[in-house]
Amino acid sequence: MLTPFERVPVPPEVDDVIEIVLNRLPKIGGKTVKEREINRLLTYINQVEKYSTFVNKFPRIEKLHPFYRESIEILADIDRIKICLFNTKRTADLAMRALREGIQKIKSSDEDQANEIMRKTFGRTSSILRKNRECTSFLIKVIVQLKKMMTVDPKLPTVIVAGSPNVGKSTLISRITRAKPEIANYPFTTKDIHVGHIREGDALIQFIDTPGILDRPNSERNQIELKSINALRNLSGITVFMFDVSPFSYYGVDDQFSLYKEVRSLSGKKVIPVINKIDEKDETYYQSLMKLINNAVEISAEKGIGLEELKREILKALGIPLNRGLLDN
Ligand code: GDP
Structure with a gap:
């Protein structure tokens, strides 16, 4: 049986995402410096997208069966879940915008400025994500726990x-x-x-x-x-x-x-x-x-x-x- 929670892909914690991107940076290449720096920011975009997907796939609590809803209430404060979903989505959008702006700037910059713009964009994006770190982490913990508990199907007698x-x-x-x-x-x-x-x-x-x-x-x-x-x-x-x-x-x-x-x-x-x-x-x-x-x-x-x-x-x-x-x- 597929529960509403099994479909939700669990993203990495914020610090892990930043580390994943950091570790990949040296391995990312391109025909030109500008292309390489753009590819680096695109890698970051791929990671940030995980948060948008996570929030989009997170089941709407008010639409859940009351058995699930009340089970979630035992686990965590529903209002906090809602606030964190909102904040995490907003954070992902802001981070995405920062990254896209960075890419645009690199496109219209000289080769020798590209690395500097990438670094600044990387720093800005990371600090946007870090500001919401606790909320994201809270949601990840909630979903991990929900996935574990939903063996019961409330639709069955x-x-x-x-x-x-x-x-x-x-x-x-x-x-x-x-x-x-x-x-x-x-x-x-x-x-x-x-x-x-x-x-x-x-x-x-x-x-x-x-x-x-x-x-x-x-x-x-x-x-x-x-x-x-x-x-x-x-x-x-x-x-x-x-x-x-x-x-x-x-x-x-x-x-x-x-x-x-x-x-x-x-x-x-x-x-x-x-x-x-x-x-x-x-x-x-x-x-x-x-x-x-x-x-x-x-x-x-x-x-x-x-x-x-x-x-x-x-x-x-x-x-x-x-x-x-x-x-x-
Ligand atoms: P629960 O805590 O209510 O889930 O109880 P369990 O199913 O774990 O059973 C507790 C103990 O009672 C175990 O040692 C079982 O083997 C034993 N038990 C369960 N049903 C019977 C039964 O019909 N007859 C006897 N003699 N022992 C039983």
């Missing part, structure tokens, strides 16, 4: 897999989806997010887990995590909430259940409760959980038990017709 740490979220995604899940990197969390897909007929469904986001009580969440939940609310689909009923579960039934209730109100989506690790269930945990929820799907993500039924429930909740054998995926 989505299954968000939530639950306390270690309940088996990533195991479920890797067992239920077709290929090896991709790893996404979000400003939401320092942890990797797993993204997998299943295909049912014409429909492609995306599964994502939520380490560090929907895995602990609201009272323990910081501002970024709260914003992340808002971003997740923009994905259309459902949530699967996993319970761990094994004796090794780090979290007791009560903790898991209160998180479940929170996720139900926070996620803004239908939530399917799933009891995982039934291959190793602790009877007491299991019974007390059964008293609290009565419509859970019981599975063992690891042993592959109950996954067909879970897929059926998921498809039903997403309103996707069941076309063929579920285990074809």
Whole structure:
């Protein structure tokens, strides 16, 4: 899937651009001194053009899907991005104009003035670029981070897999989806997010887990995590909430259940409760959980038990017709 950010070519930092041009200067020739100096400035133009292209290809933030927009908001101040886009474009235009003027001057100058004009133009252009160095650098960092995080496609029906740490979220995604899940990197969390897909007929469904986001009580969440939940609310689909009923579960039934209730109100989506690790269930945990929820799907993500039924429930909740054998995926 091509995200709006993959098409954006990342230019070098300002200091690197200046160094690239500086290093090339001695290697650039021409039939005459004037031609050589013009060729040198043309080399600089090629580099400066990278900034114009960068700004032109940078996605218009207001046109992005709200999931992306809110993800960007977590990463950086949108107003600053807009200001820096404007400044970087203006800087590139000014630098371009300086270089073109330099070329014109060389054309109408004597041979012995050409090098001097090139040097002055080089200096002027570099100082124009340097004035906006911080803005350019900020935009480069933003786009690099955005490229890393956009494995999630907000246009696909989505299954968000939530639950306390270690309940088996990533195991479920890797067992239920077709290929090896991709790893996404979000400003939401320092942890990797797993993204997998299943295909049912014409429909492609995306599964994502939520380490560090929907895995602990609201009272323990910081501002970024709260914003992340808002971003997740923009994905259309459902949530699967996993319970761990094994004796090794780090979290007791009560903790898991209160998180479940929170996720139900926070996620803004239908939530399917799933009891995982039934291959190793602790009877007491299991019974007390059964008293609290009565419509859970019981599975063992690891042993592959109950996954067909879970897929059926998921498809039903997403309103996707069941076309063929579920285990074809
Ligand atoms: P996450 O933190 O929720 O993503 O949990 P993981 O998928 O990393 O699983 C945590 C641990 O539980 C791993 O050691 C898994 O092998 C184990 N696990 C996951 N599903 C099952 C299951 O169905 N049965 C058992 N016995 N162990 C499981």
